[in-house]
Structures are given as structure tokens and as C-alpha cells.
Amino acid sequence: MGSRIFVVTSCTLVLLFCIFFFINKTRHEWQRIRAIRLIWRNTYPSVEELHALFDRGDIMLSSVFIASNLQLSHPELSKFLYAHSSYYTDPWRRIIRTMTFMFIMIRSNSKERKQIIQWLQKLHRGIPFFNFENNVLVFSTFAYGLAKSHQFLGSGTPMEIEGIVKSVMSMANKLDPKDLGRKVPNTMAEIEAYLQQQLPFDTERLKGLKEKDNELTKMRIGLQKQGITRVLWSPRTSISLLLLTKFVQRLSDNVLMETYRHGIFESSFWWCIKKVQCFLSYFHYSMCPHILTFDGTLDLLVSGNPHMANVPLDLYREIFGSKGTPPISLPGGSLRQFSDMEAHLPRMAIDQRPMPIVPSFNEELKELIKCSYYRGKLSSSPGHPPRHLGVIMDGNRRYSRGRGLGNVLAGHQIGAHKLLQVMSWAFSSGVRNLTVWALSDDNLKRGPQELNPLFSMMADYIHEMMMGDAPFSVPDVRFRVVGDRSILPDYLNDMIIKAETSTTENSKFNFQIAIGYGGRSEVTRATKMAVSQMVKEGLSLEEAVEKVGEADISRQTYSAQLGLPHIDAILRTSGENRLSGFALWESHHAEFAIVEENWPALRQSTFLKSLLDLSKRNRRFGA
Numbered sequence: 001m002g003s004r005i006f007v008v009t010s011c012t013l014v015l016l017f018c019i020f021f022f023i024n025k026t027r028h029e030w031q032r033i034r035a036i037r038l039i040w041r042n043t044y045p046s047v048e049e050l051h052a053l054f055d056r057g058d059i060m061l062s063s064v065f066i067a068s069n070l071q072l073s074h075p076e077l078s079k080f081l082y083a084h085s086s087y088y089t090d091p092w093r094r095i096i097r098t099m100t101f102m103f104i105m106i107r108s109n110s111k112e113r114k115q116i117i118q119w120l121q122k123l124h125r126g127i128p129f130f131n132f133e134n135n136v137l138v139f140s141t142f143a144y145g146l147a148k149s150h151q152f153l154g155s156g157t158p159m160e161i162e163g164i165v166k167s168v169m170s171m172a173n174k175l176d177p178k179d180l181g182r183k184v185p186n187t188m189a190e191i192e193a194y195l196q197q198q199l200p201f202d203t204e205r206l207k208g209l210k211e212k213d214n215e216l217t218k219m220r221i222g223l224q225k226q227g228i229t230r231v232l233w234s235p236r237t238s239i240s241l242l243l244l245t246k247f248v249q250r251l252s253d254n255v256l257m258e259t260y261r262h263g264i265f266e267s268s269f270w271w272c273i274k275k276v277q278c279f280l281s282y283f284h285y286s287m288c289p290h291i292l293t294f295d296g297t298l299d300l301l302v303s304g305n306p307h308m309a310n311v312p313l314d315l316y317r318e319i320f321g322s323k324g325t326p327p328i329s330l331p332g333g334s335l336r337q338f339s340d341m342e343a344h345l346p347r348m349a350i351d352q353r354p355m356p357i358v359p360s361f362n363e364e365l366k367e368l369i370k371c372s373y374y375r376g377k378l379s380s381s382p383g384h385p386p387r388h389l390g391v392i393m394d395g396n397r398r399y400s401r402g403r404g405l406g407n408v409l410a411g412h413q414i415g416a417h418k419l420l421q422v423m424s425w426a427f428s429s430g431v432r433n434l435t436v437w438a439l440s441d442d443n444l445k446r447g448p449q450e451l452n453p454l455f456s457m458m459a460d461y462i463h464e465m466m467m468g469d470a471p472f473s474v475p476d477v478r479f480r481v482v483g484d485r486s487i488l489p490d491y492l493n494d495m496i497i498k499a500e501t502s503t504t505e506n507s508k509f510n511f512q513i514a515i516g517y518g519g520r521s522e523v524t525r526a527t528k529m530a531v532s533q534m535v536k537e538g539l540s541l542e543e544a545v546e547k548v549g550e551a552d553i554s555r556q557t558y559s560a561q562l563g564l565p566h567i568d569a570i571l572r573t574s575g576e577n578r579l580s581g582f583a584l585w586e587s588h589h590a591e592f593a594i595v596e597e598n599w600p601a602l603r604q605s606t607f608l609k610s611l612l613d614l615s616k617r618n619r620r621f622g623a
Contacts, residue, residue, distance in 0.1 A: 057297020066145030395598025
């Protein structure tokens with residue numbers, strides 16, 4: 001009997017030990033997988049990912065409500081709202097006008113944004129309250145509401161949150177020509193510190209304001225006043241609107257009252273919401289319900305009240321005039337018109353926006369798993385990513401012909417969107433210096449019917465994305481152009497100079513576009529400059545030619561003159577196995593990777609796999 005008990009006890013202990021060992025090993029393995037393998041998001045946000053953060057109508061509506069409550073807590077600003085706003089008399093109309101205004105801002109290009117600023121100046125002319133300090137305060141409250149809502153739901157990385165703040169605050173110092181260039185809060189920490197100084201973040205006071213002045217409550221009361229007939233006539237709209245306003249109210253409560261206490265039921269509810277939100281943020285374009293997008297929410301707000309049908313269109317005509325036909329369909333229907341996995345680029349006058357095919361959820365999921373795997377491998381690889389990556393963007397014209405897009409420019413337009421994505425992929429993978437070859441000096445021998453639209457597209461692209469004037473401008477990047485600029489048109493050269501000047505203070509990443517560039521031309525130029533430098537130092541021309549060496553020429557390449565390391569890796573798309581003259585001098589010891597996909601069709605998983613392969617190579621430098 002005793003021996004049987006001993007055997008049973010021993011087996012039980014062994015079984016418990018095995019279970020404990022298995023659980024412990026599984027826990028450590030899961031932590032390793034979470035830390036290394038399942039890296040879902042790019043650390044450097046792409047313009048497309050920032051666009052997805054703004055394309056959430058429920059969160060945007062919550063931001064409007066949060067900003068309104070914060071503004072009401074400011075003594076002077078609240079007086080203005082009482083006197084000049086429809087906050088009390090018609091809150092539903094005010095919300096729709098505010099949402100429509102943000103919708104137009106997101107979709108506008110540089111020319112349209114100037115018209116919006118002129119309209120704001122005219123609207124607020126004669127109201128002394130609208131000065132620089134108060135404009136900054138208004139924009140700061142909205143930036144705070146939008147960023148904090150995403151933070152609470154866990155749908156934004158730290159750099160995406162910073163991108164939200166910069167996108168919103170980019171307009172704060174442009175409402176008056178005298179304010180251009182003045183410093184505004186540009187990070188989340190600066191926004192919080194600024195609002196702490198300007199506003200009394202008193203939970204009890206904010207709670208009192210919410211109970212007294214609740215726009216969403218007034219909207220629900222307005223919905224109820226429409227009567228049971230209206231509800232029965234459109235029950236889906238009425239129920240959706242009631243659920244949306246309730247959700248937005250609870251979300252804004254949690255953001256405004258950071259010490260808000262949850263019961264078990266509500267804690268479980270928000271846990272589920274955050275998990276769903278993370279899922280929708282990963283698969284925004286293929287899975288996010290239309291009603292939660294900016295378009296869908298705006299449509300719902302308008303359809304919820306029969307008197308609001310013309311409010312968005314009236315605001316558009318108020319800003320841009322009544323003669324022209326609006327280029328976008330209001331309300332809704334256009335913010336997601338280009339809802340693809342390509343980067344969002346503000347509309348351009350010459351841009352008819354041919355876009356790649358939107359991937360299905362299955363394709364997007366497969367791509368996400370591949371990217372997570374390769375990112376994990378890159379983060380744990382003993383090698384390091386290239387210090388300076390050169391990219392030959394080949395295959396734009398072949399992509400146009402293969403897709404039947406009708407003209408060559410269409411491929412270049414889609415290629416411009418792809419470049420924004422590749423910047424995010426590269427910078428998120430540890431690459432700090434990126435040079436892409438856009439146009440060779442041989443390309444400039446093509447006819448004006450192809451080159452002129454291409455030059456115009458480049459000028460618009462640089463202006464919108466590099467000069468900080470767009471809702472989704474590229475953050476923290478030093479931009480420069482290499483190549484022979486003397487053969488470029490004057491308007492493109494002027495835009496390049498402005499963009500280079502505006503990004504001079506950025507030092508986190510270096511991004512170079514080679515335009516009018518040829519490898520032979522660069523070597524010839526570097527040699528001449530090396531000889532010229534020696535002549536300036538006192539040598540005769542014959543002595544300088546005799547003495548010039550490799551080190552002298554290396555100091556005169558474009559990379560060296562910009563203070564960058566030499567290009568140590570080159571990626572070429574479209575499957576062509578040649579350099580075509582790119583970086584002839586610097587490619588002496590550079591590693592080379594070729595992918596079969598044309599440039600506009602390049603996938604992130606292909607790019608990351610190529611980077612992983614480059615990082616594993618044993619570079620012997622000829623030894």
C-alpha cells in the first residue's frame with residue numbers, strides 16, 4: 001500500500017513538473033515570438049498609415065467633442081463660443097460643419113488649402129479674439145483629442161501619434177501671414193505641457209461642463225424630437241446614430257477623465273473594443289466597416305437629420321465659391337476613394353489618380369504574416385541593415401503597359417505613391433540613408449510630351465510631401481536632390497531648393513532623389529572637382545592631374561559632399577541584372593539585390609526579404 005502511494009505521488013510530482021516546465025517554456029517562447037516575430041507595425045509611419053488614422057469617423061467625432069469641452073473650460077474661448085458659435089442653438093449643424101471642414105482639409109491640395117486659409121481669415125475678420133495664441137489653443141485641443149483617443153484605443157504607435165500631432169498643428173501658424181514660421185507645439189509632450197498651462201485640467205469642472213453642455217446628448221434629444229415615425233421609417237439609421245453617439249460619449253469620457261473608474265462589465269467592454277480596434281487598424285482598408293470610416297460617419301450624421309442634407313455642400317461652396325462643381329462628392333464617398341494599400345498622396349491638378357488594385361483580406365493577411373516574419377528576422381539578425389541603401393526604381397513604364405493604364409505617366413504616378421511606402425519600410429528597418437534613382441541623364445533625352453508632365457508631377461510631389469504643407473507630410477526627413485540640375489526646368493529647381501531649405505533642420509533620416517543623374521557624369525564631375533581643389537591649394541594643373549588619387553575623387557562624390565556614408569547596398573526592381581550606371585564609383589564594394597517585381601508593384605515582404613539577405617552577407621571588401 002505504501003509503495004503504491006509512493007508511486008502515485010512520484011508520478012503526480014513528475015507530471016506537475018512537466019506541466020510547469022511546459023507552461024514556463026511556452027510563456028518564454030510566446031514572449032520571444034511577441035518581441036521578435038510578430039512585429040506588426042512599421043516603427044516609422046507611412047503616409048498611408050497616417051491616412052488610415054484620420055479615416056476613422058467615430059474617433060474624429062470623439063476628438064471634436066473632446067476639443068469642444070476643453071475649449072469651453074477656457075474662460076475667454078468659452079465666451080466666444082457662446083457669442084459667435086451655434087454650439088447651443090444648433091449643435092447638430094455645428095458638428096457636421098466641423099466634421100466637413102476637417103474632411104475638406106484632409107482631401108485638399110496646397111492650392112485649396114490657401115483658399116481655406118483665406119476663407120478662415122475672412123470669416124474671423126473683425127473678431128479680435130482670433131490671434132496667434134488662440135489659434136494655437138484651438139488646434140492644440142483637437143490634436144490632443146485625436147491623439148489621446150487613438151492612444152486610449154491602442155491603435156497608434158508612438159511615431160504615429162507624433163505624426164497626428166504634426167499633421168494637425170501644421171496649420172496653426174498659417175492662418176495669418178504674420179505668424180508664418182512661428183513656433184507651435186509639435187509633439188504630444190509639448191501639446192500636453194501647453195494645455196496644462198492654458199487650461200484647468202480639473203476633472204470635476206470638466207465633468208460639470210459635460211453634464212451641462214453635452215453636444216451628443218442634444219443630438220440624441222434632437223433625434224427623439226423627430227418622432228416615432230422617423231425612427232420607424234429609417235430604424236437602421238436611428239439605431240446606428242444612437243449607438244455611435246453613445247460610444248463616442250463614453251470614449252470621450254475616458255479621454256477627458258483619465259482617472260475614470262470602470263466596473264467589471266465596462267472594463268471587459270473596453271478590453272474587447274481595444275482588441276477589435278487593433279485588428280481594424282491592421283486591416284483598415286479591407287476590413288473596417290464603412291460606418292466607422294470618416295465617410296460613413298459623416299453620411300450617418302447627415303442622414304440622421306433631414307434638415308442637414310445640404311450642410312456639407314453649403315460649406316464647400318462657402319469656402320470655394322458657388323460657380324465651380326465640387327471635385328469631391330459630399331458628404332462621404334471620397335475619402336476612401338483611393339482606399340488601397342498604397343500611400344495616400346494629396347490630389348494634384350494633373351493627377352487622375354490611377355491606383356493599384358485593392359488587395360483582399362486574405363492577401364493582406366498573408367502579406368502581414370510575411371512582413372512580421374522578416375521584420376523579426378531582421379531584428380534578431382547578427383548582421384546590420386545597409387548604412388546607405390541605393391534603389392534603382394525600374395519598371396514604371398512596363399507596369400503602365402502591363403496594366404493597360406493608357407499612358408506612361410500613370411506608372412510614374414503610382415511609383416510616386418510606392419516611394420512613400422518604401423521610405424517607411426526602409427526607415428522602420430534601421431536604414432538611415434536612402435537614395436533613389438528617379439531620372440537618369442539619358443532619360444532626359446526623351447520627348448517633351450513625356451518629360452513635361454513628369455517634371456510637373458515631381459514638383460507637386462515634392463511640394464506636397466516634403467515642405468510640411470500637407471496634412472500628411474513626410475516627418476523628420478532631410479530631403480536633397482543629387483544630379484545635374486542645370487538640365488531641369490526652373491520651376492522644378494525652385495521647388496527643390498525650397499524643399500531642401502525647409503528640411504535643413506531634420507536629421508533623423510536622409511532621403512536623396514537622383515534626378516538628371518548618371519554614374520559616368522558623377523565620376524567625371526568628382527574627378528574635375530578633385531583636380532580643381534588641388535589647383536586651388538597651389539599645385540599646377542599638370543601636377544594635380546598626376547597626383548589625384550582614389551581618395552581625392554571619393555571625397556567629391558555626391559554622398560561624400562552631403563556628409564553621408566558611401567552606398568553599401570543597391571536594390572533594383574523589374575528583374576534587370578545591371579547597374580545601368582548607378583553609383584559607379586561607390587558600388588565598388590556594394591552588395592547587390594535584384595527583385596522581379598516592377599517598382600509600382602513592389603511588396604513590402606519582398607523588400608524586407610531583400611534587406612534580410614543583404615544584412616546576412618559576409619562583406620570581405622575584396623580581401
